[in-house]
Amino acid sequence: MAKQTILVVDDEKDLLDLIEYNLRKEGFNVLKAENGEEGIAMAKEHSPDLVLLDIMMPKMDGLQAVEVMRKDAELKRIPIILLTARSDEKTEVEGLNKGSDDYITKPISTTKLISRIKAVLRRFDEKEEATNILEVHNITIDRDRYIVYKDGEEFHLPRKEFELLFFLASRKGKVLDRQTLLNKVWGDNIYVVDRTVDVHVRKIREKLGDHYIETVKGVGYRFKE
Amino acid sequence: MAKQTILVVDDEKDLLDLIEYNLRKEGFNVLKAENGEEGIAMAKEHSPDLVLLDIMMPKMDGLQAVEVMRKDAELKRIPIILLTARSDEKTEVEGLNKGSDDYITKPISTTKLISRIKAVLRRFDEKEEATNILEVHNITIDRDRYIVYKDGEEFHLPRKEFELLFFLASRKGKVLDRQTLLNKVWGDNIYVVDRTVDVHVRKIREKLGDHYIETVKGVGYRFKE
């Protein structure tokens, strides 16, 4: 894996240097900023893999910065860890609510810092790579959630319908005969009458509308391109 | 990451040396002891990252050693893998009940040993490092204290229920099937019927209300987003 970049935002220069030193030793690239505004600007320019953000800073404090980042399309997916001097729960909770992914209380133990960073990155990676989402036409088929989104509305299809739709959509444009669909969606050695596919197609159409799955008479079905 | 230390406790010296050789080759530090008592003493002194413990030993056998370790404040967090000659289920189950994290049946395949060790360490690290407080909807799940807060009220869930809730909540939105839940919450090679998950879900719902965990029929469960 390529080196990951971490942006550290803190107004205490000594601490900044200390963190930088430790992160570099662990094989991260490090970017530094000394207040919220600068941090945001730098984040926009370099798209770091994670932002370490002090709460107490001049210009724009950490909590404000979190808010700004979470509302910015480019930045909202970047994980954030807050650094807080106060071990006061209210702040922590507020930070988590605003959208940070973790918080660490000062004074910072280096090992803890590193391990938290790695934990957040790992979790984030898992999320990214496991993602199983298909966007076609005006619908989104999310296989992690088993939900189909259309015009902001959620559709919860039963499993077979969902998987049939997902399979067709993942091969959009291609005509698939009933036997293939049965093998791929139902499983290889499962015996069901192929008319069953029709019924499921009907139910999908009933819920999402007729214009996604096309019938190719004598052959099978196709997800419209 | 710094080298991790593994304490191997077994009365067969040849096996001890063989395991030591293989673990060192994998980059672990290795400590050796030849019976339960010695093992405990050494664990106290060096705080290893994991203990590999033979069941059949003079002085103090493996199962007793597990018990002792699990009751000792310093030692109880250290993961344990049992080595057993008998492939007899009763012993395995007893070991897991007493608090070991995995067991391996002799004769030992080196690759298997290594991969089990790494699996246990990984699982353990994840637990240690991950964020311990989750804020979702109107509840706070605090894993440091094993308490769920809802509207200022405290709920003390039993361990499995808590871990299950925490795991689901930490991946909110994503549908997790029962097997995944069992692997992640119960452990990789612990065999319980998957209906057990349902009962735990029921208990969580009973305590916190129905609207956090959703059922996706035919697939699994999902923490509502």
Place this chain on the structure above:
DNA sequence: CCACTTCTTTAAGGTTTAGTTAAGAGGTAT
């Protein structure tokens, strides 16, 4: 345009899956 085939649609029955309750095995604390 008729006959034939293939799809659509409905509804019913059967199957699968989850919910729920209860009970027993172990463990833990008093």
Place this chain on the structure above:
DNA sequence: ATACCTCTTAACTAAACCTTAAAGAAGTGG
């Protein structure tokens, strides 16, 4: 030892889902 907890399993109930059949609609080829 007793009483309480927790976890797991089992068994029953309830509900959702899948499959089938069958009748009618829509295409297709002669």
